[in-house]
Every structure is written in structure tokens, then in C-alpha cells.
Amino acid sequence: MTFVLKGSFADRDTWSPRRCPVTKALAVIGTRSAAGVLREAYLGTRRFDDFARLAGIAEAVAAARLRDLVAVGLLSKQPYQEPGQRIRLEYHLTQMALDLMPAIVALMQWGDAYLQGESGPAVALSHANCGQPISTKVCCAAGHVVGPDEITMRPSGMPTAVTSPQSDAKTHAAGVSVGAR
Amino acid sequence: MTFVLKGSFADRDTWSPRRCPVTKALAVIGTRSAAGVLREAYLGTRRFDDFARLAGIAEAVAAARLRDLVAVGLLSKQPYQEPGQRIRLEYHLTQMALDLMPAIVALMQWGDAYLQGESGPAVALSHANCGQPISTKVCCAAGHVVGPDEITMRPSGMPTAVTSPQSDAKTHAAGVSVGAR
DNA sequence: CATCTCACTTTGGGAGGCAGTAGTCAGGTG
DNA sequence: CACCTGACTACTGCCTCCCAAAGTGAGATG
Numbered sequence: 001m002t003f004v005l006k007g008s009f010a011d012r013d014t015w016s017p018r019r020c021p022v023t024k025a026l027a028v029i030g031t032r033s034a035a036g037v038l039r040e041a042y043l044g045t046r047r048f049d050d051f052a053r054l055a056g057i058a059e060a061v062a063a064a065r066l067r068d069l070v071a072v073g074l075l076s077k078q079p080y081q082e083p084g085q086r087i088r089l090e091y092h093l094t095q096m097a098l099d100l101m102p103a104i105v106a107l108m109q110w111g112d113a114y115l116q117g118e119s120g121p122a123v124a125l126s127h128a129n130c131g132q133p134i135s136t137k138v139c140c141a142a143g144h145v146v147g148p149d150e151i152t153m154r155p156s157g158m159p160t161a162v163t164s165p166q167s168d169a170k171t172h173a174a175g176v177s178v179g180a181r
Numbered sequence: 182m183t184f185v186l187k188g189s190f191a192d193r194d195t196w197s198p199r200r201c202p203v204t205k206a207l208a209v210i211g212t213r214s215a216a217g218v219l220r221e222a223y224l225g226t227r228r229f230d231d232f233a234r235l236a237g238i239a240e241a242v243a244a245a246r247l248r249d250l251v252a253v254g255l256l257s258k259q260p261y262q263e264p265g266q267r268i269r270l271e272y273h274l275t276q277m278a279l280d281l282m283p284a285i286v287a288l289m290q291w292g293d294a295y296l297q298g299e300s301g302p303a304v305a306l307s308h309a310n311c312g313q314p315i316s317t318k319v320c321c322a323a324g325h326v327v328g329p330d331e332i333t334m335r336p337s338g339m340p341t342a343v344t345s346p347q348s349d350a351k352t353h354a355a356g357v358s359v360g361a362r
Numbered sequence: 363c364a365t366c367t368c369a370c371t372t373t374g375g376g377a378g379g380c381a382g383t384a385g386t387c388a389g390g391t392g
Numbered sequence: 393c394a395c396c397t398g399a400c401t402a403c404t405g406c407c408t409c410c411c412a413a414a415g416t417g418a419g420a421t422g
Contacts, residue, residue, distance in 0.1 A: 002223060002224060002225040003223055003224055003225075004309050005224065012224065012226075012235055013234075013235065019297065019300075019303050020216075020217075020220060021288070021289045021290070021291075021292030021293035021296060021297065021303070021304060022216055022220060022285060022288050022289045022292055023213060023216050023217065023220075023292075024292045024296040024297070025288045025289070025291055025292030025296060026207075026210075026211055026212075026213070026216050026288070027213075028292075028296065029207075030207055030211035030212070030216075031207075031211070032204060032207070032208075035201075035203055035204055035207050035211075036201075036204065039201060039203055039204075042183060042184055043183055043184055043186065043193065044183040044184075045193075053194075054193055054194065072296070073295070096295050098329045099291060099294070099295070100291050101319070101329045102287045102291075102317045102318065102319050103284055103287035103288045103291055103317070104203060105319050105332070106283045106284035106287050106317065107202070107203050107206045107207070107284045107288075108202045108203050108206070109202070110202075110206055110280060110281050110283075110284055111202030111203055111204075111205045111206030111209075112202035112337075113280070114253075114254070114277050114280070115202060115205040115206060115209065115253070116200065116202065116205070119200075120337075121337045122200050122202070122336060122337055123202060123334060123335075123336070123337060124334075124335050124336070124337040124338075125332055125333065125334055126321070126332075126333045126335070127321035127323070127325055127327050127331055127332070127333070128185050128330075128331045128332060128333045129325065129331055130321060130323050130325060131333075132321035132322040132323040132325075133321065133322050134319060134320070134321050134322075134327055134332065135319075135320065135321075135322075136283045136284070136287065136317060136318070136319050136320075137283065137317070137318055137319075137320055138282070138283050138286050138315060138316075138317050138318075139315070139316065139317075139318055140307070140308035140311060140313035140314065140315050140316075141313035141314050141315075141316075142308070142311050142313040144308055144310065144311060144313075146308050146315055148279045148282045149309075150308055150309045150310055151286070151306055151307075151308070151309060151315065152306065152307045152308070152309045152312075153304060153305075153306055154304075154305050154307070155303060155304070155305070156293075156301075156302045156303055156304060156305040157305075
């Protein structure tokens with residue numbers, strides 16, 4: 001039912017609120033405007049007023065959000081020129097944004113399954129190459145699909161051994177695993 | 182680089198801002214307090230003031246957030262009784278919350294890789310059973326790993342054929358539901 | 363019966379997201 | 393040269409998130 005915590009994480013009080021990567025990620029993409037802009041970027045939008053119009057946000061908000069997303073590195077601003085027009089700028093997804101895609105897909109499928117109300121799921125995703133439906137899986141390097149209660153979380157840098165010899169000093173009950181009840 | 186849109190989705194102007202499941206998902210888990218409460222729930226927290234203290238939020242906010250999360254169905258309130266204590270309530274993750282885990286893990290790993298600043302990644306996740314590092318993958322029912330530009334998005338209910346026959350009338354579903362938040 | 367703990371609620375205030383309107387600036391068109 | 397378009401910026405005001413501090417009520421403890 002819960003993650004298994006190792007190392008300094010086992011001391012919940014000192015770590016939890018700080019440096020939580022989920023919190024940091026949501027600080028970047030957690031607002032309605034940021035999510036809207038990103039969604040439109042994934043769907044192919046590149047230009048300023050398309051972002052504002054399609055994401056349904058005010059121009060001032062679109063400008064601020066695009067600036068923020070460029071600043072954190074999710075979008076890059078690149079010049080382009082249509083014939084007979086002056087040079088303008090368009091926004092492109094970076095590798096950082098492409099790496100975020102599994103999270104977006106997972107959120108999309110979860111939201112679609114649980115939050116669409118009485119009208120039910122609205123979106124179906126499939127693999128463009130083979131047509132099969134898509135899902136997001138958590139899996140390990142050995143190829144196992146990992147369930148919610150099979151995840152061990154430790155500070156990066158700590159050894160990854162399964163058969164931990166312990167002698168882990170003062171981490172009172174270093175593995176905090178709670179069974180389902 | 183972008184999703185392939187099919188069906189009524191291809192008409193961006195009519196669909197985009199409405200019924201977007203990512204927006205709905207973020208309305209539920211996109212605030213600092215909601216993310217903090219959920220994080221603590223995944224790590225094993227069950228009781229009110231542990232949530233407030235460990236998530237680093239004010240009690241008033243914790244109360245409001247727990248109420249919201251129970252209302253949408255991510256947490257359930259269950260009575261418990263310690264010996265010599267009166268009956269109290271604790272909060273448990275529901276199946277809906279467990280289904281959200283892939284999204285959380287994906288966000289965690291992305292945030293950890295890109296947003297931890299100069300101190301670098303802080304969290305390492307591994308499979309409790311075999312010790313191998315964990316990653317989140319988007320894959321299809323045929324077992325292929327799906328890249329960012331290999332995703333086809335269509336209204337659910339439309340046929341999934343790769344060779345799309347097109348000529349599909351407008352499946353303009355009725356927009357329902359008000360945003361939470 | 364006074365006190366304590368747990369699980370909240372209430373009140374008050376500050377910060378920031380967001381809409382809406384208006385204004386700016388560069389460069390092309392009539 | 394006036395006008396238009398694309399890409400913004402500035403300003404006002406509402407609304408939500410959030411914190412801090414104080415208060416409440418039920419039940420256990422002394």
C-alpha cells in the first residue's frame with residue numbers, strides 16, 4: 001500500500017517537505033495556464049496568439065506562462081519567417097518536455113478514467129504504428145511491471161542492493177512498509 | 182513531435198479547452214497542499230495532524246484538502262481505535278489513488294531529473310522485489326514502447342483502426358461537469 | 363472536575379493566478 | 393503616411409491558495 005523508504009528518507013520529519021520532486025514539478029506545470037499551454041504545445045501549437053486562443057487564457061497570462069516555460073527549459077523560442085512577413089518567434093518543445101510526456105499521458109488517462117463525470121471517458125490513445133491502445137506502466141530494468149507497493153525509495157547515491165545487510169545504524173525501522181488492511 | 186489527432190479532435194478550436202482530462206487531473210492534485218497530502222499518503226501517513234505536519238501545511242489547509250480528496254474519491258475516511266483511546270478517523274488511499282501512482286512516479290522522476298537544481302537528483306526508485314531501477318514507460322497492448330510522436334489521440338468510441346476510413350460525423354459529446362477546485 | 367489530546371473550524375491577512383481592457387512596438391500593406 | 397497584424401506589456405480588480413493564531417467539542421487522564 002505504500003512505498004518502502006530507505007536511508008535518510010525513513011526519517012520522515014526531516015525530509016518530506018523539502019526537495020520533493022513532485023512538488024517542484026507541479027510548481028512548473030500545475031497551474032491551469034501552464035497545463036493549457038503545454039497541452040497545446042504537445043498538440044502542435046507554436047505561435048503566441050494560438051496559445052492564448054486555444055488554451056483559453058488571457059494574452060497577458062499566455063505571455064507570462066510562455067516566458068516561464070522557456071525559463072525552466074520546457075520550451076525554446078526560435079525565429080521563423082513566413083514569406084513577405086518579418087521575422088517572428090515560435091515556441092518549440094525541448095527534450096525536457098518530451099521527457100515529461102509519460103507523466104502527461106498518465107495524468108491524461110487517469111483524469112479521463114476518473115474525472116470526466118457522467119459523460120464518461122472522452123479520450124482514447126493508441127499507438128500510431130500498430131493501432132493498439134496505450135497505457136502507462138511503471139517497470140524496472142529487469143522488465144517486471146512494478147505495483148504500487150513494490151517501490152523502494154532511497155536517496156540517490158545509496159546502494160541499490162536488495163539483500164541489504166542492514167547495520168544501517170540509527171534509522172529506526174528503516175523500511176516502513178505497511179501492508180494493505 | 183506532436184500527437185496525431187483524429188476525429189473531432191482534429192478541429193482544435195472546438196475541443197481543446199473543454200473536457201481536457203489533464204486540466205481536470207491538475208485541478209484535483211495540482212496545488213501544493215494536495216500534492217503534499219497525497220505524497221504523505223503514499224508514504225504511509227494516515228492521521229490528520231501527521232498530514233499537516235509532514236506535508237508542511239497549515240491545519241486549516243490540511244482539513245480542506247483532506248475533505249476535497251475524500252470528496253473526489255482519492256482518500257477514504259475510516260474509523261479506527263487505539264486501545265484506551267476513543268474512536269478516531271484515518272485516511273486511506275483508494276484504488277483511484279493507486280491508479281494515479283504511475284503519474285506520480287513519472288512526475289517524481291522527471292522533476293528529480295530536471296528541477297533539483299545544482300544539487301542534482303535526490304531520489305532513486307527501485308523495484309522492491311529485485312532491486313532494479315524503475316522507470317515509467319508508455320507502451321501499447323502489443324508491447325511496443327511508444328515514443329512522443331507515435332501517439333494517436335481520438336474521441337473514445339471511435340474505431341481504433343490504423344488505416345482510418347475517415348468520413349466520421351461529428352461526435353460532439355455534451356459538455357458536462359463543473360470544475361472542482 | 364480540571365486538563366490534555368486529537369481533529370478539526372473560524373477569522374484575518376498576504377501573495378499570486380487570472381480575466382479584461384487598453385496601450386506599445388516592429389514591420390508590412392494600401 | 394495611415395493603417396493593419398503579430399506579439400507582446402501595463403493596469404485594475406476579483407478570486408483562490410495559503411499561513412498563522414485562536415477557538416471548539418468530544419472523549420481520555422489525573
